[in-house]
Amino acid sequence: MNRSKLIWGMMTLVGIISLVAFSFKPKKNKSHAMGRPNIVFIMSDDHAYQAISAYSNKLTTTPNIDRIANDGMLFSNACVTNSICAPSRAVILTGKHSHINGKVDNVFPFDTNNVTFPQILQANGYQTAMFGKLHFGNNPKGFDEFKILPDQGSYYNPDFITKKEGNKKITGYVTDIITEMTLNWLGKERDTEKPFFLAYLHKAPHREWLPAERHYKEFVKKNFPEPSNLFDNYENRGTAAKTAEMNILTHMNWAGDSKITPENMDKMGLKEAHPYDKRFYNMTVGRMNAEQRSEWDKVYNPINEDFMKQYPKMSKEELMRWRYQRYMQDYLGCIASVDEGVGKVLDFLKANNLEENTIVVYTSDQGFYLGEHGWFDKRFIYDESFKTPLLIKWPAVIKAGTKNTQMVQNLDFAQTFLDAAGIKAPSDMQGESLVPIFKGQGQKFRDAAYYHYYEYPGQHTVKRHYGIVTEKYKLVHFYYDVDEWELYDRMNDKNEMKNVYNDPKYAKIKEMLHKKLVALRLKYKDSEAIDKKYLTKYLELEKQGKIWK
Structure with missing residues (x-):
């Protein structure tokens, strides 16, 4: 066989092999064809599902958070395994129940030997970043970049622990600062050749509630509808509901929560609801600079003066109603800035052609009582505490405007993200991937959720x-x-x-x-x-x- 025939024969054989290989090449779904998805995990602190208008517009409107549900899936039975801040975050990161990861309450330390899903994503080629409130640990594992608040953090002029710049104090409002950090990383620091996991974590609307100036000036003028059981007397329930200390009238702080100044408390003879009542006010409002404090006092001093005139004649029922309104004005005012920040991040993803193959999650570390049963705070297995908002969009996979009623949990996030990224989850993770639900194939998902709360006495x-x-x-x-x-x-x-x-x-x-x-x-x-x-x-x-x- 001469050389030309040999070359022609080899070319023909290669062509046949290529044709066969092409013919049997497995078809990729849209998301795989686009590469591994980016993940933007947005979590606020103590954000009740009742305060998201995609669930109900009775209290407020959250047009930007609602965009995630409109473009994706709204979960009406999403819930937590343990309704308290740090343990919830530990469950999310590890994919394990509190008794397994060791962080059963806010007192027990987080075991840093736990392997977290960001570590796994990072080890498998994802660029990872965290901005905002982690709540425990000053050096989160598995992140290429982080700027986090120490412990609870502050609403005004907050301190940050950073990976590359040390500790720093930044002038401004915390929600806006966290959003700016997030957008800066997306626009200037992100490696565009890698898929990314971004944790965008808000302090708001955690107690003690201090809205941004642009929002408290608006929200203190509003009046909000009361829940039907604001004056619950806990009949037909057990000891636990009757003895819990989270009643808005009797257990909420006058200074730290209702913003009655310590000086005015003394003038009125109001006793501290908690030994840290006045201290909380001084720690939070006291962080404001002169300009910020001047604007704050212009709004809150008249509220104090008006209350001092009314107080001597007010019944307990009237006091409860007044305190509920004060609570809602500041709590919902804090959420307004969160919603604005979410909108800016969604706009960035859309403007930079990242929307189609980016999973965007909005959730909270647990639910919260907004006057239901007369309460604030969380901790109980009762719905307002146990249920958490969960809205997820992934245009390449999730059909827009879908709703789900299944018992999904914060336990499931780790395995969901790993599954979406094509990474096998460790066998000791205890959650379930939500990816089949995203695809409309979740019929065999769990039919019951397990819950366990530990922090008592406390x-x-x-x-x-x-x-x-x-x-x-x-x-x-x-x-x-x-x-x-x-x-x-x-x-x-x-x-x-x-x-x-x-x-x-x-x-x-x-x-x-x-x-x-x-x-x-x-x-x-x-x-x-x-x-x-x-x-x-x-x-x-x-x-x-x-x-x-």
Whole structure:
């Protein structure tokens, strides 16, 4: 065979092989064809789902956060495993329940031996960044860049711990600063050759609520509708609801929360609701510079003066209503700046052709009471605390405007992000990937969620409890210094006002839920022995004076 024939034969063979290879090349779905998705994880602190207009516009409007639901999926039964800040964040990062990752409450330290999903993403080629509130640990693992608030952080002129610039104080309003950091990284520091994971984490609307100037001037003029059970007397419920210390009238701070100045408290003879009441005011409002404080006083001094005139004649009912309005004005005012920041980030993604293959998540570290049952704060398995907002868009995969009622949890974020990135999750993660739900294939997703709260005795005195929640029912066991069970019909008692545990009509349902609860405790490796272990450690810390009450 001469050389020309040999070359021609080889070319023909290569062509045939190429044609065969092309013919059997697996088809890629749209997202895979575009490469691994970017992930923008937006989390606020204590943002109640009731304060997002995609869920309800009764209290306020959040047009930019709503854009995520309009372009993606709204989850109406998203929930947490443990409704308290730092433990919730630990669950999100590790994909493991609190009793497994070790961060059961705000007192116990986070075990840095835990492997977090950002570490895994980073090791698999993702560029990673975090800006805002982490709440625990000053050196988060798995991030190429971070600028985080120490502990709770401050609303005005906040301090930041940074990876590359040391500690720094920045003049301005915290929500705006975090947004500017995020946009700067997206626009100037991001490696455009890599997929990225960006954690955009807000302090707002965490207590003590200080809105931006542009918003408090607007929101103090507003009047908000009251929840139907603002004056709940906790009939038909157990000891836990009756003894919790989170009532707006009796347990909210006058200075730190309602913004009655310490000087005016003394003039009126108002006693501190908490030993740190006045101190909180001085720590928060006291961070303002002269210009900021001048504008603040122009608005809040008249509120103080008006209240001082009204107070001697006010009934307890009138006081409760006044304090509820003050609470909502500042709380919802804080959310307004969060919504503006979310809009700016969404606009950047769209303007820079990043929208189609970027997963955008908006959530909170847990729910929050906005006067329901007369309460503020969280901690309970009851809905306003247990449920968390969750809105997710991923145009390449999620159909716009879809809604989901399944029992998804913050436990699921780690495995979801790893699955979306094509990375196998560690076998000890306990969540479930939401990617099948995104694709409309989540029929076999979990039918019940497990919950466990540990921080008692402690602030707000919410008793220790664990339970199981399905779309229809909720079974709860309060333990430690009580032994009480509660059962709620979530379809027919949406405000959870009546415990039907001893109602004969629910006997079969109760039996079924007890069996499911036992199975979930086994599945997630929780037990009475583990409860006792953490309780013993907690009581030791209490003796050492390390429990903040």
